[in-house]
């Protein structure tokens with residue numbers, strides 16, 4: 588930079604900044620306000636979503652049916668506790684309980700027959 592340009596005042600710029608933020612005083616920009624590790628509100632200028640470049644915010648989650656299904660499949664490990672598996676176990680346990688009751692009745696009847 589030569590001496591002449593350094594001494595000349597800068598021309599006033601017009602238009603939006605390259606990062607699409609409005610021109611003007613940086614210090615007047617809305618602040619992020621996210622909780623920092625010091626438990627103080629973040630002082631960085633906020634983006635359109637209200638958070639700064641560091642605190643983009645939590646994911647809002649899948650929106651489409653395919654996306655929700657994909658997440659569900661990603662969380663599934665063995666399927667032991669799915670609604671279907673639980674219902675099947677309940678059905679067979681009830682069946683076994685019923686068989687045990689019937690067989691114990693038959694055993695009692697046979698013992699009574701032997702005594703007589």
Ligand SMILES: [Zn+2]
Pocket residue numbers: 619620621629630631638639640641642
């Ligand atoms: Zn922030």
